[in-house]
Amino acid sequence: MTHGPVPHNPGHAGGGRMGGPSRVSKADQSQLTLHPVSLRRIGRLFTPYKGPLLLVVLLITGSSLVSLFQPFLVRGVIDDALPHANISLLAWLVAAMIAVAAITAVIGVWQTWISTRVGQGVMHDLRTKLFGHLQAQSLGFFTRTHGGEVQSRMTNDINGMQSLVTNSATAVAANVTTAIGTAIAMIALSPWLALISLIVLPPSVWVARKVALLRRDITLKQQAHMATLQNYVDEGLSVSGIRLAKTVGSTGRDAERFSGASKELADLEMQSQLAGRWRMATMQIVFAAIPAVIYLAAGFPVGGEGLSIGTVVAFTALQSGLFRPVMGLMSVGVQWVTAMAFFSRIFEWLDLVPEIKEPQQPASMDLATVRGEVRFEHVDFAYDGHERNVLTDVDLTIPAGTTTAIVGHTGSGKSTLASLLPRLNDVSAGRVLIDGVDVREMRFADLAAIVGVVSQETYLVHASVRQNLLVAAPDADDEQLWDVLEAARIADLVRGLPQGMDTMVGARGHRFSGGEQQRLAIARTLLRNPRVLVLDEATSALDNTTEAQVQAALDHLASTRTTLTIAHRLSTVEDAQQIVVLDGGRVLERGTAPELRERGGAFAELSARQREGAGEVDAH
Numbered sequence: 001m002t003h004g005p006v007p008h009n010p011g012h013a014g015g016g017r018m019g020g021p022s023r024v025s026k027a028d029q030s031q032l033t034l035h036p037v038s039l040r041r042i043g044r045l046f047t048p049y050k051g052p053l054l055l056v057v058l059l060i061t062g063s064s065l066v067s068l069f070q071p072f073l074v075r076g077v078i079d080d081a082l083p084h085a086n087i088s089l090l091a092w093l094v095a096a097m098i099a100v101a102a103i104t105a106v107i108g109v110w111q112t113w114i115s116t117r118v119g120q121g122v123m124h125d126l127r128t129k130l131f132g133h134l135q136a137q138s139l140g141f142f143t144r145t146h147g148g149e150v151q152s153r154m155t156n157d158i159n160g161m162q163s164l165v166t167n168s169a170t171a172v173a174a175n176v177t178t179a180i181g182t183a184i185a186m187i188a189l190s191p192w193l194a195l196i197s198l199i200v201l202p203p204s205v206w207v208a209r210k211v212a213l214l215r216r217d218i219t220l221k222q223q224a225h226m227a228t229l230q231n232y233v234d235e236g237l238s239v240s241g242i243r244l245a246k247t248v249g250s251t252g253r254d255a256e257r258f259s260g261a262s263k264e265l266a267d268l269e270m271q272s273q274l275a276g277r278w279r280m281a282t283m284q285i286v287f288a289a290i291p292a293v294i295y296l297a298a299g300f301p302v303g304g305e306g307l308s309i310g311t312v313v314a315f316t317a318l319q320s321g322l323f324r325p326v327m328g329l330m331s332v333g334v335q336w337v338t339a340m341a342f343f344s345r346i347f348e349w350l351d352l353v354p355e356i357k358e359p360q361q362p363a364s365m366d367l368a369t370v371r372g373e374v375r376f377e378h379v380d381f382a383y384d385g386h387e388r389n390v391l392t393d394v395d396l397t398i399p400a401g402t403t404t405a406i407v408g409h410t411g412s413g414k415s416t417l418a419s420l421l422p423r424l425n426d427v428s429a430g431r432v433l434i435d436g437v438d439v440r441e442m443r444f445a446d447l448a449a450i451v452g453v454v455s456q457e458t459y460l461v462h463a464s465v466r467q468n469l470l471v472a473a474p475d476a477d478d479e480q481l482w483d484v485l486e487a488a489r490i491a492d493l494v495r496g497l498p499q500g501m502d503t504m505v506g507a508r509g510h511r512f513s514g515g516e517q518q519r520l521a522i523a524r525t526l527l528r529n530p531r532v533l534v535l536d537e538a539t540s541a542l543d544n545t546t547e548a549q550v551q552a553a554l555d556h557l558a559s560t561r562t563t564l565t566i567a568h569r570l571s572t573v574e575d576a577q578q579i580v581v582l583d584g585g586r587v588l589e590r591g592t593a594p595e596l597r598e599r600g601g602a603f604a605e606l607s608a609r610q611r612e613g614a615g616e617v618d619a620h
């Protein structure tokens with residue numbers, strides 16, 4: 001099938017050259033326009049893990065409360081045990097300090113274990129859901145969207161939210177409880193010192209928020225560049241990509257393009273790290289300054305009088321215990337802002353509604369008795385987003401068990417017409433019927449069982465010959481596999497392979513010649529034994545001898561099923577019960593080969609020209 005120009009690519013953000021690293025290019029801007037994300041929706045991802053999450057919150061609260069004893073123990077040591085040389089009190093206090101540390105450490109390990117399990121569970125659910133959802137999308141989505149973009153969102157974006165999903169709930173719970181507990185303890189120790197240390201909080205939060213937004217924008221740009229980079233790898237380092245690059249001599253340019261995108265990614269990472277580092281530096285200054293300010297405040301006559309040394313020491317210990325959680329919360333805030341952007345990108349795709357949907361109440365089909373009469377009823381079709389009709393008022397019937405050949409100039413709509421039968425596309429008007437049932441009313445599985453497709457573009461997965469065949473029928477035994485290989489005239493070749501049917505076919509089947517790949521694809525389709533066969537230039541990659549052989553096999557198979565065949569070489573459609581000539585998406589002529597030749601129209605002209613061409617070739 002011919003893929004036309006890519007009209008609109010919602011996800012792909014990094015096509016051409018990007019602007020300088022500090023400028024936001026148009027593509028980046030569109031990337032920053034976020035799909036709205038509701039907190040409730042994120043919350044729903046965690047619903048299955050309510051129990052473990054509650055346990056985590058309880059553990060954290062317990063551990064925070066236990067650790068609050070520490071400064072009071074310190075004050076006891078300094079103000080009571082040491083000055084009065086009370087050894088037994090000192091021993092008790094020290095033992096309690098060690099116990100508090102041990103208890104909080106053990107709780108920490110337990111809590112990390114549970115929260116990581118929850119986080120990984122959420123990520124796993126999201127990844128699986130997205131994969132399933134994208135698989136349900138129509139072919140149109142994949143013709144519009146770059147493969148690298150899909151890979152990038154599936155992996156980079158989901159990984160990007162990992163730290164948030166795994167740590168945020170626990171970090172928030174831990175830090176909030178610690179911060180509140182510590183603030184209460186601080187006020188209990190000295191309201192005056194507490195007031196002094198809390199004053200610096202608002203400006204710190206402001207700085208952290210600024211940095212968070214900056215880093216989010218940088219991260220989004222990074223994701224877009226990462227997707228671009230993945231596209232370059234995808235396109236440039238595949239068998240077809242390398243073949244193109246080597247034959248058109250574009251390897252140098254490809255490497256330069258890759259290097260440009262990679263450099264921009266490196267620059268962005270620099271910016272991101274630097275922004276983070278500045279935030280840390282600001283916080284460090286605040287951290288260092290606060291104890292000093294507390295000593296100053298403790299020495300002040302107003303408010304400072306009556307404070308014991310132990311209170312001041314315990315207080316400075318406590319205030320670091322307040323700022324650490326506040327810092328922690330701010331980090332979560334930073335991660336949160338960025339992760340929201342990832343959620344937005346993931347949810348955007350989860351919200352895509354497949355253009356081609358399975359019916360809610362499918363027609364019940366008895367697969368054993370399907371006859372396979374195909375009817376295109378006044379079919380119009382235009383590709384999504386295009387006004388021009390590719391097919392207009394195509395009305396034709398293919399009686400069960402007969403062969404209809406579609407011929408016509410390139411671009412006349414032959415592949416598009418064939419794509420309507422397995423619902424790779426849906427009609428814009430009219431209906432496509434099999435045994436009188438609209439294909440849109442059938443279960444996907446039923447339709448796939450009834451209609452088999454062999455197209456000009458074969459797709460073999462990087463696995464063994466056997467696995468490639470079993471994709472079509474997982475339960476088939478060896479005898480069935482050999483049968484279809486025989487029928488597709490490829491059994492001898494497979495037998496001669498080093499590991500027979502267990503030989504790997506190589507990336508996208510490149511270990512085999514085009515003709516061999518096509519015969520394997522034919523065998524795979526035959527394994528499903530479909531009632532209706534769509535052959536979209538199925539023999540186009542074969543030489544004349546092999547084509548004749550495979551054609552004979554296909555003719556034999558076609559004799560028992562309904563076949564819609566598309567062929568450029570008219571010699572292969574000679575025996576079809578009906579030939580339909582398409583021109584600009586309309587049916588121009590129909591009839592058998594002799595009838596059409598007799599009529600002296602487009603078919604006669606086309607076949608005369610081809611025979612002339614063949615004659616010329618023969619004459620050479």
Ligand SMILES: Nc1ncnc2c1ncn2[C@@H]1O[C@H](COP(=O)(O)OP(=O)(O)OP(=O)(O)O)[C@@H](O)[C@H]1O
Pocket residue numbers: 001002003004005143383386390408409410411412413414415416417
């Ligand atoms: N995904 C698509 N989006 C938009 N237009 C498309 C798409 N696929 C095909 N077209 C357009 O639809 C028209 C018919 O294409 P189609 O592939 O059906 O022709 P064809 O007769 O099978 O051609 P060929 O013999 O070269 O394979 C062409 O003009 C093509 O550019």
